[in-house]
Amino acid sequence: MIAPPDGVALLPLAPVLTLLIAASAALLIGVTTGDARNGGALAVLGLLVAALFAGLRLFDAAGGAPVTSFGLQWQVDAPSAGLALTVLIGAFLAVLIGWDALARTGMDRPEYYPLLLLATAGAMTMIHAADFVVLLLGLEILSLSVYALSAWRDGDRQSEEAGLKYFLLGAFASAVLIYGVALVYGATGAFAFTDIAASLGDGPTAPLALLGGVLVLAGLGFKVSFAPFHQWAPDVYTGAPTPVTAFMSVVVKAAAFGALVRVFALAWPQALPELDTLLAALVALTLLVGNFGALLQSGVKRMLAYSAVAHAGYLGLAVLAAGQGMLGQQTVAWYLLAYTVMNAGAFAVLSLVMGDDPRGDRIEAWEGLGTRRPGLAIAMTLFLFSLAGLPPLAGFFGKALAVQAALQAGWTALAVLALITAVVAVVYYLRVVWAMWLTKGGQGTPLRSGAASWAIGLAAAGTVALGLFPSVWYGLLEGVRLVIQAGL
Amino acid sequence: MTAAAILIPLVAAIVAWRLPRRVAAVVALVGTIATFLVATFLAGAPALEIAWLPALGIGFRLDPAGVSSVLILAASLTMIPTVLVAGRHVGERDAPAFLALLLVMQASLNGLFLASDLVLTYVFWEATLIPSLLMLGLFGGDRRRGAVTKYLIYAVSGSFLMLASILALRPLSGAESYAFADLLPATRALDPVTQAWLFAGFAAAFAVKLPLFPLHSWLIDFHRQNHPSGVADVAGTLYKVGGFGFFAWAIPLLPAGAQAFQPWLLTLAAVTAVWGGLAATQQKDLKSLMAYMSLSHMGLVGIGVFSLTAAGMNGAMILLAAQMLSTGGLFLLSGMLHRRRDTFELDAFGGLAKSAPALAAVTLLVLFAAIGVPGLSNFPGEFMSLMGGYAASPWLISFAALGSVVAAGVYGVNTYQRLYQGRAREGTRDLNGLEVLVIAPILAGILWLGLAPAPQIARIDAATVVALELEVDTTGETTGQTPAGAAERLANDQEAIPAPDLALGGEP
Numbered sequence: 001m002i003a004p005p006d007g008v009a010l011l012p013l014a015p016v017l018t019l020l021i022a023a024s025a026a027l028l029i030g031v032t033t034g035d036a037r038n039g040g041a042l043a044v045l046g047l048l049v050a051a052l053f054a055g056l057r058l059f060d061a062a063g064g065a066p067v068t069s070f071g072l073q074w075q076v077d078a079p080s081a082g083l084a085l086t087v088l089i090g091a092f093l094a095v096l097i098g099w100d101a102l103a104r105t106g107m108d109r110p111e112y113y114p115l116l117l118l119a120t121a122g123a124m125t126m127i128h129a130a131d132f133v134v135l136l137l138g139l140e141i142l143s144l145s146v147y148a149l150s151a152w153r154d155g156d157r158q159s160e161e162a163g164l165k166y167f168l169l170g171a172f173a174s175a176v177l178i179y180g181v182a183l184v185y186g187a188t189g190a191f192a193f194t195d196i197a198a199s200l201g202d203g204p205t206a207p208l209a210l211l212g213g214v215l216v217l218a219g220l221g222f223k224v225s226f227a228p229f230h231q232w233a234p235d236v237y238t239g240a241p242t243p244v245t246a247f248m249s250v251v252v253k254a255a256a257f258g259a260l261v262r263v264f265a266l267a268w269p270q271a272l273p274e275l276d277t278l279l280a281a282l283v284a285l286t287l288l289v290g291n292f293g294a295l296l297q298s299g300v301k302r303m304l305a306y307s308a309v310a311h312a313g314y315l316g317l318a319v320l321a322a323g324q325g326m327l328g329q330q331t332v333a334w335y336l337l338a339y340t341v342m343n344a345g346a347f348a349v350l351s352l353v354m355g356d357d358p359r360g361d362r363i364e365a366w367e368g369l370g371t372r373r374p375g376l377a378i379a380m381t382l383f384l385f386s387l388a389g390l391p392p393l394a395g396f397f398g399k400a401l402a403v404q405a406a407l408q409a410g411w412t413a414l415a416v417l418a419l420i421t422a423v424v425a426v427v428y429y430l431r432v433v434w435a436m437w438l439t440k441g442g443q444g445t446p447l448r449s450g451a452a453s454w455a456i457g458l459a460a461a462g463t464v465a466l467g468l469f470p471s472v473w474y475g476l477l478e479g480v481r482l483v484i485q486a487g488l
Numbered sequence: 489m490t491a492a493a494i495l496i497p498l499v500a501a502i503v504a505w506r507l508p509r510r511v512a513a514v515v516a517l518v519g520t521i522a523t524f525l526v527a528t529f530l531a532g533a534p535a536l537e538i539a540w541l542p543a544l545g546i547g548f549r550l551d552p553a554g555v556s557s558v559l560i561l562a563a564s565l566t567m568i569p570t571v572l573v574a575g576r577h578v579g580e581r582d583a584p585a586f587l588a589l590l591l592v593m594q595a596s597l598n599g600l601f602l603a604s605d606l607v608l609t610y611v612f613w614e615a616t617l618i619p620s621l622l623m624l625g626l627f628g629g630d631r632r633r634g635a636v637t638k639y640l641i642y643a644v645s646g647s648f649l650m651l652a653s654i655l656a657l658r659p660l661s662g663a664e665s666y667a668f669a670d671l672l673p674a675t676r677a678l679d680p681v682t683q684a685w686l687f688a689g690f691a692a693a694f695a696v697k698l699p700l701f702p703l704h705s706w707l708i709d710f711h712r713q714n715h716p717s718g719v720a721d722v723a724g725t726l727y728k729v730g731g732f733g734f735f736a737w738a739i740p741l742l743p744a745g746a747q748a749f750q751p752w753l754l755t756l757a758a759v760t761a762v763w764g765g766l767a768a769t770q771q772k773d774l775k776s777l778m779a780y781m782s783l784s785h786m787g788l789v790g791i792g793v794f795s796l797t798a799a800g801m802n803g804a805m806i807l808l809a810a811q812m813l814s815t816g817g818l819f820l821l822s823g824m825l826h827r828r829r830d831t832f833e834l835d836a837f838g839g840l841a842k843s844a845p846a847l848a849a850v851t852l853l854v855l856f857a858a859i860g861v862p863g864l865s866n867f868p869g870e871f872m873s874l875m876g877g878y879a880a881s882p883w884l885i886s887f888a889a890l891g892s893v894v895a896a897g898v899y900g901v902n903t904y905q906r907l908y909q910g911r912a913r914e915g916t917r918d919l920n921g922l923e924v925l926v927i928a929p930i931l932a933g934i935l936w937l938g939l940a941p942a943p944q945i946a947r948i949d950a951a952t953v954v955a956l957e958l959e960v961d962t963t964g965e966t967t968g969q970t971p972a973g974a975a976e977r978l979a980n981d982q983e984a985i986p987a988p989d990l991a992l993g994g995e996p
Contacts, residue, residue, distance in 0.1 A: 327543075385618070390614050390617075390618070391610065391611035391614050391615065392611050392615065396611070396614075397541065400544070400607070400651075400655060401544065403651075403652070403655050404544060404655050404658075404659065407655055407656050407659045407660075408659045412656065415652060415655070415656070416652050419648045419649065419651055419652045420648065420649070422648050423641070423644050423645050423648050426640070426644045427637075427640070427641065427644075430640065434625065434633070434636070437622070437625060437626060438625045438626065438632075438633065438636070470540065470541045470546075471539065471540060471541045471542055471543065474541060474543050475543070478543060
């Protein structure tokens with residue numbers, strides 16, 4: 001047994017290490033046997049073990065002080081442990097969605113699952129980063145894997161365009177982020193979030209730190225798809241294979257928001273008010289662009305892409321609150337699990353309805369689904385109602401928590417805007433519901449897939465359970481041990 | 489006990505959904521009868537509280553006291569014949585789903601009436617929307633798509649504005665939780681301008697569901713396009729809960745906000761009452777006529793609630809309960825007529841009294857109840873609402889009372905004439921056994937609320953006193969509104985005198 005170097009605690013790293021080992025093993029097995037399913041099985045195993053570790057960390061973190069590793073560069077607290085679990089759940093659902101779809105469309109090359117595991121490891125690194133260098137490291141591990149995955153559909157112009165577009169814009173965003181980090185370092189002489197906060201807290205705001213902060217916000221804003229940095233999202237979401245889109249929409253989003261909320265909560269809490277104003281403007285724009293953009297789409301996959309932008313707006317409200325010392329981190333983590341289950345569920349149904357036709361997401365494909373495949377239609381209705389924020393489903397409490405956090409932090413106008421644009425959201429989500437239930441006939445036969453059905457079932461259970469018992473998950477994130485009070 | 493009012497219909501809905509029609513009908517009927525029995529014991533039942541999301545002060549809190557037990561009683565009585573009709577006269581394939589939706593609707597409505605936590609109220613508020621939308625969307629007429637969209641946009645726009653107010657209420661007031669009892673002292677202490685803004689958010693949702701002119705146009709399409717059996721219309725009638733929302737939440741929590749908006753809301757309610765009545769006299773289609781008639785009643789409910797007097801508010805709530813029975817009954821009767829002629833065109837009827845005397849007599853009675861004839865269900869509520877409104881704004885309400893009561897006389901008598909009198913082109917069959925069973929609970933309810941409204945009004949009064957004492961406390965000294973004592977005396981007078989003796993209200 002080799003002892004780890006000083007200051008390196010292995011336990012907080014266990015989930016990521018598990019994923020790295022699983023990725024390497026899956027790559028070896030995949031390449032030697034040539035069958036992607038073997039790597040896939042290993043990926044499932046790796047994700048489950050990692051989830052076990054992350055779950056243990058979450059229970060440990062509840063009520064305890066944050067655990068760090070590498071000095072201060074890696075920090076596990078209750079919200080980040082919760083986000084890590086969320087990322088693993090999202091990755092697991094994405095694996096299930098892709099299980100049959102990949103083989104059916106000839107995309108089952110052995111590198112798929114290792115790349116997916118690496119991306120997940122990168123996502124978890126971003127979430128736990130307490131230091132800009134670690135954050136960048138995680139971001140690059142995540143991004144490089146996802147660039148490759150989004151161009152996975154070989155020989156398909158749309159998919160290749162998606163990959164290239166994502167790569168070019170993503171590289172540009174990374175550069176902006178790195179430049180911002182460099183400026184912040186120049187102003188404060190620190191990479192670690194807490195050191196930056198300490199340095200900023202001393203005197204008046206340095207213009208250099210502010211400029212650095214703006215660039216960091218822009219760089220991360222690209223990853224979370226805040227408007228006006230959202231342009232890539234609809235094209236990449238539409239072009240990438242649906243299982244990859246599902247992965248991107250939940251895992252990449254959770255990782256980027258985990259990093260963003262941490263930067264705002266730990267690196268410059270209340271120190272850079274101008275940055276809060278800028279973020280508020282981005283959130284307002286994102287709410288408008290995401291919701292009205294989704295309203296104008298005719299394809300369901302593209303609508304879900306814009307809806308992902310819109311949800312970034314609601315999450316942004318909680319990030320704003322976190323920057324002012326409110327319970328924003330918990331809210332972001334809660335919302336992201338809710339968003340992960342309902343959105344992955346919607347993509348799982350979408351992958352079955354679209355089948356192998358890259359343009360099969362037209363609204364006509366959904367018509368009459370209620371009579372042709374009632375089970376699928378009911379699940380999709382549930383996911384869309386939840387995405388629309390109707391109670392008592394997960395999405396409702398997500399929205400309620402985010403708006404409440406924003407109101408507590410004093411962003412009243414923004415909170416009202418969020419709820420007004422949510423009316424628009426109801427219209428575009430329910431348009432799909434109407435097509436499924438109110439229109440008779442319709443053509444196309446949705447595929448059947450055992451793994452995807454599992455994903456749909458799990459996601460539906462999660463969507464309902466989070467809505468009916470919101471305090472279980474919230475209690476864990478809040479770092480309070482679960483107390484059940486029932487007075488009859 | 490308290491939760492059973494929600495759980496019984498919910499379980500019945502889940503069970504009925506996948507069963508064959510006959511079995512589903514029996515399950516639904518048993519479910520509604522059981523719910524009605526629970527409702528009769530509800531007034532004395534204990535409150536319920538289960539933690540839900542304590543971090544945000546949200547709890548699963550139910551309280552059957554006050555107006556909720558009265559409204560649930562009337563609603564669950566109306567549901568029994570409605571389920572009977574749905575089980576029989578909706579197509580073989582659609583019936584189980586239709587019944588399940590009706591029961592879900594009942595469960596959510598009961599939840600809405602019982603909830604004593606503001607966020608839980610909102611949850612049930614939205615939960616009620618979905619089954620009513622689905623009933624219209626799945627089983628409605630040819631042009632239902634437009635009606636569904638209109639209804640959805642009106643309802644959701646209003647309710648999301650309300651959600652903004654709800655979520656802002658606790659941070660702004662510093663209340664410990666969203667429980668009514670916790671909110672009450674905290675929100676009352678807010679400054680009047682904040683209260684007015686918050687009240688506006690609530691008013692947006694409640695005015696759509698009241699509905700208040702000019703936000704009523706969804707209602708007409710809703711009724712025109714719904715299933716011809718009239719069953720979904722009954723559910724829609726039970727769902728006119730805007731007045732309840734104002735009464736139970738917006739006015740008690742935000743008295744200064746209510747004061748600020750009172751003149752506007754009262755005027756709109758008066759316009760609604762007169763407009764609905766006048767429009768009803770002009771309709772050629774039975775269901776549109778019912779829709780406008782119902783709109784006029786809702787205007788009267790609005791007048792009572794916005795009068796901010798004890799008499800008016802008590803009257804509005806008892807009228808809300810009464811119109812569930814009378815308007816619901818009329819929608820069921822219009823379904824029976826539709827089965828005889830396959831149309832709602834008034835011109836297609838006429839002279840039916842000869843061949844169907846019992847049907848004619850029953851219709852006349854329910855119509856009389858609806859237009860507020862003394863001794864029947866709607867009279868006490870209408871009278872008290874107008875009396876309260878008169879105390880708040882004599883000229884306006886004199887105009888509204890005159891307009892709506894005269895119009896009611898005209899459309900009431902006119903409807904009867906066009907359906908049952910004149911020359912019969914062809915005869916029709918009289919009430920059959922099922923139809924007698926359907927209409928019997930409605931008649932019983934109409935007579936019950938008409939002859940002995942006092943116990944129900946006393947229950948409602950308990951909630952009114954809470955709402956109004958606060959209103960008088962905060963504004964009494966500044967605006968010199970109706971003193972609490974006088975208003976309560978008005979209410980007490982109303983209870984002391986048996987309703988039939990008050991037959992001088994200028995009613996037809």
